[in-house]
Amino acid sequence: MSSIGTTAPAARAPLIGRRVLVIEDEYFIADDITRELASLGAEVIGPLGEIEEAQRVLSACTVIDAALLDINIRSSMIFPLARELKARNVPFVFTTGYEKASLSPEFQDVPVFEKPLDLPAMSRSLVGMILQGGAA
Template identity: 50%
Template sequence: MGQSTPIRRTGSEPLAGRSILIVEDEYFLADDLAGELKRRGADVIGPVSEVLEAQTILSSDQPIDAALLDINLRNEMIYPLARALRERDIRFAFTTGYVRTSIRSEFADVLLWEKPLDVPAVADGLAELLKGR
C-alpha cells in the first residue's frame, strides 16, 4: 500500500498559510494536532514541549498567527508565554486537562479545550479564532 498524501487545501481554507505554534508535552497529542493543522493548510511551528523553547521562538523573527498552549508543561505553567502572546496581540487557546475554574482569572476569556481533545474540533475552533484577522 502507498503512503497517504496530505490533503491539499485552497486559500479559502481558514488555516491556509497561517503559522500556528503548538506548545504541548504529550508527544502523540502534539503530533495529532500538528497533522490536523497541516492537513488544513497551516504552517505548524513546533510542536515544542518546553516553555523556554516556546519563548525563544516567540522572541525570534518567525511570524506566528496563533498558538495552542498546554497549560502545564512538565510541571511548568504556560502563563508567562500566554502573557507574552497577549502583549503581541497573537491569538491563542488552551488545551489542557484542567477545568475552566482552575485557570487563572486573567485568562478567563481564553478559549479552552479540555483533554481528551477532539482534534478536528480544536482545528475548527482555531479557524474561528482567526477569522477576520
C-alpha cells in the same frame, strides 16, 4: 459546468499561509495536533515541549497567526508565554487536563479544550479566531 462535489480551496485548507505555534509536551497529542493543523494548510511552528525552547522560538518569530498552548508543560505553567501572546495580540487556545475554572481571571476569555482533545472543534475555534483577526 457543475459545482457539485467541489469545495473552495479556502474551505478545504482555511489556514494556508498561516503560522500556528504549538506548545505541547505529550508526543502523541502533539503529533495529532500537528497533523490536524497541517491538514488545514497551517505552517506549524513546533510542536515545542519545553518552556525555555518555546520562549526562544516566540522571541525569534516575528509572525505567529495563532497558538495552541498546553497549560502544563513538564510541570511548568504556560501563563508567562500566554501573557506575551496576548500582548502581541496573537489569538490562542489552551489545551489541558484541568478544568477552565482553574484559570485565573485574566485568561477566562481564552477557549479551553480539555484532554482528550476534540481536534475538529479545537481547529474550528482557531480558524475562527484567525479569520476574525482577534486575540484571545
